Structure formats: structure tokens, C-alpha cells
Amino acid sequence: MMATPRRIQSPKTARPSIGLMIFAIAYLVFLYLPVLFLPVFSLNDSAFIKFPLEGFTTRWYDEALSDQNMIAALMNSLKVGAISAVSATFLGLLAAKAVTRYRMRGAGTAMGVIMLPLFIPEIVLGISMVLLFDAVDLPLSLVTVTIGHIMLTVPFAMAVLIARMDGFDKSLEEASLDLGESAWMTFWRVTFPLVLPGIVSSLLLTFIVSFDEFLIAFFLGGTDMTLPVYIWSQLRFPAKLPSVLAMGALILVASCVLVVLAEWLRRRGVSDEAKKGAIGI
Amino acid sequence: MSKSSPATQDGYLRIEHVTKRFMGVTAVENANISIARGEFFSLLGPSGCGKTTLLRMIAGFEFPTEGAIYMDGQDMSAVPANKRPSNMVFQSYAIFPHLNVHDNIAYGLRRLRLSRREVNRRVEEALAMIHLPGLGKRRADQLSGGQRQRIALARALVNRPKVLLLDEPLGALDKKLRESMQLELRELQRSVGITFVFVTHDQEEALSMSDRIAVMFKGKVLQVASPRALYEAPNCREVADFIGSINFFEATVRGQEGGDVILEAAGLGTVRANLPAEHGFISPGARVIAAIRPEKILLLADGNGQPGQSAVGVIGAHAYLGDRDHLQVALSGRKEPVAVAAQQIERALTARFDSGQKVTLGWDKAAMLVLPG
Amino acid sequence: MATSAISQSASQSAGTGARGGLRAWFLRSENARGYALMGPTLVIMFIALAAPLILLLLYSFWTQEGYTVNTTLTFDRYFDIFVNDTSENRLFWTLFQRSVSISGVVTLVTVLLAYPIAYYVAFHVKKYKFLWLILLTIPFWTSYLLRVFAWKIILGYQGVINSGLQSLGIIDAPLEFLLYNPTSIVITLAHAWAAFAILPIYVSLEKIDRTLLEAAADLGDGPWRRFWRITFPLSMPGVISAAVLIFVPTTGDYVTPELVGGTQGKMLANLIQIQFGKSNDWPLGAALALSGLAFVGLIVVFTVAAFRAAVSRVR
Structure with missing residues (x-):
């Protein structure tokens, strides 16, 4: 891929690329500008979300961080996110290893089932799980939200980890077995260190998906609220908006940091392998 | 085996x-x-x-x-x-x-x-x-x-x-x-x-x-x-076929004579070969394959061929490789030419090769392999 | 020493019987080893995905009676939705049509806007590809709720646009047509789902072997023909998966119509949610959800097939 020549544009096509670049930059503005209003107004010294801006303040952040209900919701989200991320990454790792290392009958179907949540509207996932938990008399709570989030995030973990597992030579694990290590020790001495960037990336991404998820938490939470559900409940009260914006801005910044970290790990890992492959063969 | x-x-x-x-x-x-x-x-x-x-x-x-x-x-x-x-x-x-x-x-x-x-x-x-x-x-x-x-x-x-x-x-x-x-x-x-x-x-x-x-x-x-x-x-x-290069001839078993097997091969006529070690597949009328490696074929002076161990052909393509010559020799009654690798030592004897030149090919009967068809 | 050697050989001979046989079978069966490894994941997916969907199907054949559910199987819910002259029937079709047309427009707009970006990054960006990809990916992972809410702030009666224009003296009274209509939903969704379109299209464009374009140029095609005859057809898998990844979930979107749709912008998901909230008619909600899903599925299958056929005509 890297070796294929890229420079095929004749001088004539250079101009459209400038047009494309302007369009691309305009698109980035369209992508980011609306979201940037959240931090802007969260720092605005006015109870109303409107222009003109009144002046700089951090009091909405103080208000948000002293709102006990919001902090409780934040804690709930952190708990659900952490458990979901660890569970989904663990389950995704098992499935990714199975799919990439064994010739299995029906592997395609099994993969399809695991990836299905990406293709079903969340409302359908949410209500169907409400029916199930009602049928088995499991009261709606953070536990049910966590189960829902694990199901929702396993596909993301799978996608990241399969790419990572495919990225390194299968015979490395065979070499370890061949040199006398058990399957378990092979996992710890070879597979785990090599998949580690993928695991971290998967943990971060699944955490973010769970942490930001609203609809399933809304249906499955019962009286327990995650942060998005709490924010949703506060959107009706104009007086609460500035502090909601403050919390929203914090979430956005935190998500951005985690995403950049996760993506950096994921891509760095992949390109490392590609480089090694190029040298080795 | x-x-x-x-x-x-x-x-x-x-x-x-x-x-x-x-x-x-x-x-x-x-x-x-x-x-x-x-x-x-x-x-x-x-x-x-x-x-x-x-x-x-x-x-x-x-x-x-x-x-x-x-x-x-x-x-x-x-x-x-x-x-x-x-x-x-x-x-x-x-x-x-x-x-x-x-x-x-x-x-x-x-x-x-x-x-x-x-x-x-x-x-x-x-x-x-x-x-x-x-x-x-x-x-x-x-x-x-x-x-x-x-x-x-x-x-x-x-x-x-x-x-x-x-x-x-x-x-x-x-x-x-x-x-x-x-x-x-x-x-x-x-x-x-x-x-x-x-x-x-x-x-x-x-x-x-x-x-x-x-x-x-x-x-x-x-x-x-x-x-x-x-x-x-x-x-x-x-x-x-996989090991080295070799010429194959479709052949039919005519019979056995002493330790030898007599074949009728396309392009070669009647051919005499040693009986292979495992010869369960050889019986009169059986379809077999006769095979000989290019370097085991010798170029003989005209008329020196022994019956059953020689054939007459015409040189087609020719490649000079220094220590040896590769020749494609066309035989009547066979579409594919026969590959011959002539070592330098015998090339000196026969001077030079030209396309269209008539040659006599000869071989030892032990060099002619008989394989199941 | 001697006794341990004996017991060892005894256990070995026992091992070659049942246990060794089982072990050998497990070792030689990749299916067994693979599924053993995948087992926990499949169990979770069965519990949290397959079982609920099966239950959803069952519910759609049941009947709500006050606070209990009558589990006699019946097609009544579907008759109410599709045949009988009921409010469900009218509502379903109105909301279904609205959901599908809004999602259709959103899909079209998003893909059309995303394609040039993906093309730009795949073919023209050389040095900062990674930076561009990160920039385009971040919104994909940030809170959906907050991204939608941002548009409410922008388009609202007292929102960014209105208050901005007012403070600049361009308008006297707030523009009311900005929020609470299908257009505001389209704008919001096209923004919220942008990354879903860019990434698959980018991946399919990036995969195209650049020598194919050189070959086309060598055979006499100019830049536009090269794009139309090589790049575009080869990027189809990305375009199709982008379209499906946007169309299906947006038909079932709940947050956006609720926040920026107003009464004229309610979609199917809002009607389904009501059955699980105020109306408390779970069987009807299940039937509505499955009907919507089935029709959306049919639309996707036919549209993708038609699209593929059209693209395959490009020579």
C-alpha cells in the first residue's frame, strides 16, 4: 500500500484539489462550529443562551460541580462505562481471537450476530431489552443499563481487536506453542503484549460509547440516571441550561482527549506492524 | 511406497x-x-x-x-x-x-x-x-x-x-x-x-x-x-515432470523380452526399455508413458542408431548455453518436439547444429523410463 | 519412585481411553476450540440481543389488557397498524413516511457532502492524513445528545442565529421557521452522522490501487472519466455501507425529533416510545417497532440492489 505510487495527478488536476480543500475546510467548520457553542456559552456570564456574549465566568462550572445529582449521575456513568468497557473488550478479545485464529464453520454468521447492534436502531434494542428484563423480573437499574451497554459496545471492541489481531503474524503464537509454552502462557507472553495497543484503544472507545450513550440508558435505567439521562431531564429547565452546558463542555473535552489517545494508539500500532513486515520480507 | x-x-x-x-x-x-x-x-x-x-x-x-x-x-x-x-x-x-x-x-x-x-x-x-x-x-x-x-x-x-x-x-x-x-x-x-x-x-x-x-x-x-x-x-x-525436465511419449506395451519391455511409442516407433522395479502395471496392450530426460539423448552420426534405441528427427529451435546446447527436435508422428540437451563434449564431435538439419537420436535402454499411463 | 511410575502409567492408559479421546477430539476440532473461545461473547449477545428480539416478536402477537398482557397469539396489532381504520394505522403511515423521507434526505445529503471530503483526504492529503482522519473521527465518538442539543441552541427561538441576527440589527423578531420542523431535523442529523459517512467512503477510496488510475490514464481517460469509470464504481462498497449505516439508525432516531422536531417533526421512534411510556401498550409498541424495521429493511434491500445495478452499467 505504501509502496504504490501516489503521484498520478497531472498539472490539470491540481486546481480541483484546491477547490476540494476549501470545501473540506468549510466542512470541518460545519462539523465543529455547532459543537463549539457549548463551551462558548458555558463560559458566558448570562443565564440565557443568546448573543451578545456578556462576559467571562466560570460560575456555571462551579454550579455544575456542586450539583449533587449531576455528580451522582456522573459517577453512575463512570461506573457503567468502566464495567462495560472492560467486559466488552474482554468479550471482544475472545471473539476476535476465535475468528482470526480458527477455521470455524459459521464464523461469518456468528460475526454477523455480534455486529448486528450497529445496524439496528437503538430504540429497538432499548425496548426489546425492557421486555426481556421485565420477563425475567430483573428490575431496571444501572445493572440492566450495563448489560445493554456491553451488548452495544462489543461490536466496537471486536472491530478494533480483529484489525489488531490480523495485524500480526499468526505464526508468532504458533512459534510460542512450538517452543513449549502452554496456550495460556502464549497469550501472556506473545498475544497480549502485541495486542496491547488495540486493547487500550478498545477500552477507551467502548468507554466513550457507553459514557455518551443516551437512549438505552434512558430505557433501561429505571430510576437510576446516567449523565446523559440526567442532562436530558434537565434540558426542560432553562435555569439549569448553563450548568448543563458546562458539564457538556467537560464531557466533550474529555471525550476528545480519549478519542485522540485511542486513535493514536490504534493507528500507531498498525503502522508499526506494517513497517516491520516491510523490513522482514 | x-x-x-x-x-x-x-x-x-x-x-x-x-x-x-x-x-x-x-x-x-x-x-x-x-x-x-x-x-x-x-x-x-x-x-x-x-x-x-x-x-x-x-x-x-x-x-x-x-x-x-x-x-x-x-x-x-x-x-x-x-x-x-x-x-x-x-x-x-x-x-x-x-x-x-x-x-x-x-x-x-x-x-x-x-x-x-x-x-x-x-x-x-x-x-x-x-x-x-x-x-x-x-x-x-x-x-x-x-x-x-x-x-x-x-x-x-x-x-x-x-x-x-x-x-x-x-x-x-x-x-x-x-x-x-x-x-x-x-x-x-x-x-x-x-x-x-x-x-x-x-x-x-x-x-x-x-x-x-x-x-x-x-x-x-x-x-x-x-x-x-x-x-x-x-x-x-x-x-x-516435477524433478528436472523430461520428454514424455504416449506408448503401448507390446510385450516383454528377457529383462526388457517392448513398447510402441508415438514418434519413436518400437522402443526397448528396462523393466521398472515395480512393474505391476505392465501387461501387453497396456497404455503406459515412456519418458527420457533431455541430457540422456545422444546425437549420433547418421545411420548409427540401434533398433529400439534411436530415432530420426529434424532440428527446430536451438539455444546455445555455453556448456551445453538445447535443441528441439521434431519427430514424425508426434506434435511436440523432443527436447535434447547436448553436452559440449559430444557437440565437438558433431560440429554444429542448424535448424532444419536432420539428426539421429540415440539412447541407452536403461535411460528410457516406463511409467504408468 | 516405583509407585509413582506405576500410577503415572495407569493414568496414561486411562487417558488414552475416554479422556485422551475427548482431548484429542478437542485438539483436532477447530470448531470446538473456536466456539469455546467465542462462547462467552455469543452467550452475552444471545442474552442481550437475540433473546430480547425474539421476545419483541412474541410481544407483537400479544395484547395489552390494562396492566397485564394477554399472551394469546393474535395478528390484531398488525391488523390495527396495516388494515383497520384506526388511529394507529394513520399515525404509523404518516410517521413512517416522514421517518423514511427525512432519513432518505439525510442519507443523501450526508453522503453527497461526505464524498468529496473522503476523496480529498484519500487522494490529495499526503502529509497530514492522520490529522485529518482524527479531526473527522472525533465528532463520531462525542456525545450524540450534546451534538443534537447544540443545534437546538443554534436554531432556537432565542438561539444563536436569532439572537445573533437580532443583536446585529438585521432582524427585529426571531425567525420561527428555524426550529421545530423536518428541515431542522435534516440539518441536525446530517451534522450528527457526518463521520459515519466519511469513514467508510474514505476506507474504500484508500483501498483503490493507484495503478488502476494510471492504467486508465494510459488508456486515454482524462481525470473526470477516470473518476467516473474507475474511482466511483470502486468506491461503491463504502458509499453503500455509509448509506445503510446512516439510513437505518436515523429512521429510528428518537433524540433529534424530540429535541428539534416539534409537533410536526415527530418520527416513528417517538410513537414507539409513547407505547412504552404514556400509552403503556407494549404489544403495540413491539409491533410498531418490528413493522418499521421490516419496511426499512425492505427499502434498504431494494434500493441497494437498484443502486448496484445502476452503477454496474458504468463501463
Whole structure:
């Protein structure tokens, strides 16, 4: 891929690329500008979300961080996110290893089932799980939200980890077995260190998906609220908006940091392998 | 076939009736091979013939669908790869990218709980053996292809395996390095005395290095024999074709005369050949294949041909290769021309060749092979 | 020593019987090993995905009676939705049509806007590819709820646009048509789902072997023809998966119509949610959800097939 020549544009096509670049930059503005209003107004010294801006303040952040209900919701989200991320990454790792290392009958179907949540509207996932938990008399709570989030995030973990597992030579694990290590020790001495960037990336991404998820938490939470559900409940009260914006801005910044970290790990890992492959063969 | 091999009785590594099917595709079909202790044994065949699958079954990465593999008399059917007395050199070398050279070579030693000193001693010994002393601290991504290959070898041998498995270990090296590694490997095998099972698709490599070779084709083991026997007495068309170059003639058995068989071959007329060692397929009227290698055909002065061991043709294409000439000789009654490799020594006698020139071809009856049709 | 050797050989001979046989079978069966490894994941997916969907199907054949559910199987819910002249029937079709047309427009707009970006990054960006990809990916992972809410702030009666224009003296009274209509939903969704379109299209464009374009140029095609005859057809898998990944979930979107749709912008998901909230008619909600899903599925299958056929005409 890297070796294929890229420079095929004749001088004539250079101009459209400038047009494309302007369009691309305009698109980035369209992508980011609306979201940037959240931090802007969260720092605005006015109870109303409107222009003109009144002046700089951090009091909405103080208000948000002293709102006990919001902090409780934040804690709930952190708990659900952490458990979901660890569970989904663990389950995704098992499935990714199975799919990439064994010739299995029906592997395609099994993969399809695991990836299905990406293709079903969340409302359908949410209500169907409400029916199930009602049928088995499991009261709606953070536990049910966590189960829902694990199901929702396993596909993301799978996608990241399969790419990572495919990225390194299968015979490395065979070499370890061949040199006398058990399957378990092979996992710890070879597979785990090599998949580690993928695991971290998967943990971060699944955490973010769970942490930001609203609809399933809304249906499955019962009286327990995650942060998005709490924010949703506060959107009706104009007086609460500035502090909601403050919390929203914090979430956005935190998500951005985690995403950049996760993506950096994921891509760095992949390109490392590609480089090694190029040298080795 | 394995019955005729002398190693059957004391075979250290025995492959008995092994068949492997992947989701309906038969990769290896009823393979029977017996390999002696200390033998340099090659599995030779084109890509996709099942040789690598067979090697992977010996290593324990795949398990036979039918049949069994025995090492030192013990059935390996329920023994996973990490419990087998064999080690492997992978085609990709599989050098652990997160470990340095020392830790790569010491990988299999950890399990033995040796002292750090003993581990260091063995690793240094192994590095010296592969002529890379002092390379232990080098990172895996700083190694050349040849170094990787040697380290993969050292990593396997340091565990003192009973059997060393090599999956096309020289395939990724350039020609010059490959040739020197062939010699080195052979030397190494003699000095350590370990049984080597070597997979390759390169017939010259197999011929030059091996004690014995199993030729595989489409999942079947066609012949197990010494390099010389494979070349001089192939037992079927596929083996004869895969190893060296050869001319085939459709032929019909006319009868037997003493130790000879008399054939009627397209383009050659009546042909006399030695009876092959296994000749169950020869009976009057049977369709067989007569085959002769280009370098076994001699160019005779006109009219010197013996009946049954000569033919007259016309030279077509001609290539001069310095030490020999390659000729395409057209025979009447046969579409394909016959390939003849004339050595310089006889070329001097017959002066020069020209397209359109009439020549007489002759051969020893022992050089004419008779193969099942 | 002697006794341990004996017991060892005894256990070995026992091992070659049942246990060794089982072990050998497990070793030689990749299916068994693979599914053993994948088992926990499949179990979770069965519990949290397959079982609920099966239950959803069952519910759609049941009947709500006060606070209990009558589990006699019946097609009444579907008759109410598709055949009988009921409010469910009218509502379903109105909302279904609205959901599908809004999602259709959103899909079209998003893909059309995303394609040039993906093309730009895949073919023209050389040095900062990674930076561009990160920039385009971040919104994909950030809170959906907050991204939608941002548009409410922008388009609202007292929102960014209105208050901005007012403070600049361009308008006197807030523009009311900005929020609470299908257009505001389209804008919001096209923004919220942008990354879903860019990434698959980018991946399919990036995969195209650049020598194919050189070959086309060598055979006499100019830049536009090269694009139309090589790049575009080869990027189809990305375009199709982008379209499906946007269309299906947006038909079932709940947050956006609720926040920026107003009464004229309610979609199917809002009607389904009501059955699980105020109306408390779970069987009807289940039947509505499955009907919507089935029709959306049919639309996707036919549209993708038609699209593929059209693209395959490009020679």
C-alpha cells in the first residue's frame, strides 16, 4: 500500500484539489462550529443562551460541580462505562481471537450476530431489552443499563481487536506453542503484549460509547440516571441550561482527549506492524 | 511406497495413513512416511500440494482428520504443539517483535527454570553456532532477513529438539545467501545430528540437501526416495515432470523380452526399455508413458542408431548455453518436439547444429523410463 | 519412585481411553476450540440481543389488557397498524413516511457532502492524513445528545442565529421557521452522522490501487472519466455501507425529533416510545417497532440492489 505510487495527478488536476480543500475546510467548520457553542456559552456570564456574549465566568462550572445529582449521575456513568468497557473488550478479545485464529464453520454468521447492534436502531434494542428484563423480573437499574451497554459496545471492541489481531503474524503464537509454552502462557507472553495497543484503544472507545450513550440508558435505567439521562431531564429547565452546558463542555473535552489517545494508539500500532513486515520480507 | 523404504522398521517419526480435510477440501490424503533418526528429510512439491499442512501436523498446529503421527513410538494424536519434542523454523521466521534477540532465543528456555547464567550460556552458544555472536541486545526490528533466519534457527535448536521442522526457511532470502545457507544448514544438521524435516518447493534445494525426499502433489505423497532415485527412477509422470525436465511419449506395451519391455511409442516407433522395479502395471496392450530426460539423448552420426534405441528427427529451435546446447527436435508422428540437451563434449564431435538439419537420436535402454499411463 | 511410575502409567492408559479421546477430539476440532473461545461473547449477545428480539416478536402477537398482557397469539396489532381504520394505522403511515423521507434526505445529503471530503483526504492529503482522519473521527465518538442539543441552541427561538441576527440589527423578531420542523431535523442529523459517512467512503477510496488510475490514464481517460469509470464504481462498497449505516439508525432516531422536531417533526421512534411510556401498550409498541424495521429493511434491500445495478452499467 505504501509502496504504490501516489503521484498520478497531472498539472490539470491540481486546481480541483484546491477547490476540494476549501470545501473540506468549510466542512470541518460545519462539523465543529455547532459543537463549539457549548463551551462558548458555558463560559458566558448570562443565564440565557443568546448573543451578545456578556462576559467571562466560570460560575456555571462551579454550579455544575456542586450539583449533587449531576455528580451522582456522573459517577453512575463512570461506573457503567468502566464495567462495560472492560467486559466488552474482554468479550471482544475472545471473539476476535476465535475468528482470526480458527477455521470455524459459521464464523461469518456468528460475526454477523455480534455486529448486528450497529445496524439496528437503538430504540429497538432499548425496548426489546425492557421486555426481556421485565420477563425475567430483573428490575431496571444501572445493572440492566450495563448489560445493554456491553451488548452495544462489543461490536466496537471486536472491530478494533480483529484489525489488531490480523495485524500480526499468526505464526508468532504458533512459534510460542512450538517452543513449549502452554496456550495460556502464549497469550501472556506473545498475544497480549502485541495486542496491547488495540486493547487500550478498545477500552477507551467502548468507554466513550457507553459514557455518551443516551437512549438505552434512558430505557433501561429505571430510576437510576446516567449523565446523559440526567442532562436530558434537565434540558426542560432553562435555569439549569448553563450548568448543563458546562458539564457538556467537560464531557466533550474529555471525550476528545480519549478519542485522540485511542486513535493514536490504534493507528500507531498498525503502522508499526506494517513497517516491520516491510523490513522482514 | 513406504514399505520399500529401509527406515520403516526403526522410523523415528512415522506418519501413518494421515488424511487432513479442511471444510470439505482434502489437503493431505493418506500420507505414509517413515523418517529415521538423524535423517535430513524433505517434503517437496508445488505450492498447495499439502506439504506445509503435513509439516504443521507434525508440529501439532493441525491435527489429522484420519490417521496418526508417531514420534519415538508415541502417538501424537492428543499431544498439543507445546508438548512435542519438535521445534520449528517458520517461513516468516516469526521473530517476536517485542523481544530482543537474546529473549527471542531464550524464549523456550524459560519453562525449564534454568539459572540466568545457564540461559545466557546457552544463548551465547546458540549465537556462536549461527555465527552471530554478541547480537543478543539487538532489537527484532533491526535485523536483516538473513539474520532473522539464523535467529529463528537458533531459537529452535537451543531447546535441543528431537526433530527440527523447517517450513521453506530459505524462500525469503536472495539467491546467493540461499545457496550459502543450504550448505550451512546441511553442515549444521550433520554436526547436531537432529532429524530435520524440510519443506520446500525448490527441487534443486531438496536434491542437494536431503537424504531422502517425499514428493507431494495435490495432497498425495507420490514417491519417497533418495534424490538420486527420484531423478533416475521416478515412479510416475508427476514426479518425473516435477524433478528436472523430461520428454514424455504416449506408448503401448507390446510385450516383454528377457529383462526388457517392448513398447510402441508415438514418434519413436518400437522402443526397448528396462523393466521398472515395480512393474505391476505392465501387461501387453497396456497404455503406459515412456519418458527420457533431455541430457540422456545422444546425437549420433547418421545411420548409427540401434533398433529400439534411436530415432530420426529434424532440428527446430536451438539455444546455445555455453556448456551445453538445447535443441528441439521434431519427430514424425508426434506434435511436440523432443527436447535434447547436448553436452559440449559430444557437440565437438558433431560440429554444429542448424535448424532444419536432420539428426539421429540415440539412447541407452536403461535411460528410457516406463511409467504408468 | 516405583509407585509413582506405576500410577503415572495407569493414568496414561486411562487417558488414552475416554479422556485422551475427548482431548484429542478437542485438539483436532477447530470448531470446538473456536466456539469455546467465542462462547462467552455469543452467550452475552444471545442474552442481550437475540433473546430480547425474539421476545419483541412474541410481544407483537400479544395484547395489552390494562396492566397485564394477554399472551394469546393474535395478528390484531398488525391488523390495527396495516388494515383497520384506526388511529394507529394513520399515525404509523404518516410517521413512517416522514421517518423514511427525512432519513432518505439525510442519507443523501450526508453522503453527497461526505464524498468529496473522503476523496480529498484519500487522494490529495499526503502529509497530514492522520490529522485529518482524527479531526473527522472525533465528532463520531462525542456525545450524540450534546451534538443534537447544540443545534437546538443554534436554531432556537432565542438561539444563536436569532439572537445573533437580532443583536446585529438585521432582524427585529426571531425567525420561527428555524426550529421545530423536518428541515431542522435534516440539518441536525446530517451534522450528527457526518463521520459515519466519511469513514467508510474514505476506507474504500484508500483501498483503490493507484495503478488502476494510471492504467486508465494510459488508456486515454482524462481525470473526470477516470473518476467516473474507475474511482466511483470502486468506491461503491463504502458509499453503500455509509448509506445503510446512516439510513437505518436515523429512521429510528428518537433524540433529534424530540429535541428539534416539534409537533410536526415527530418520527416513528417517538410513537414507539409513547407505547412504552404514556400509552403503556407494549404489544403495540413491539409491533410498531418490528413493522418499521421490516419496511426499512425492505427499502434498504431494494434500493441497494437498484443502486448496484445502476452503477454496474458504468463501463
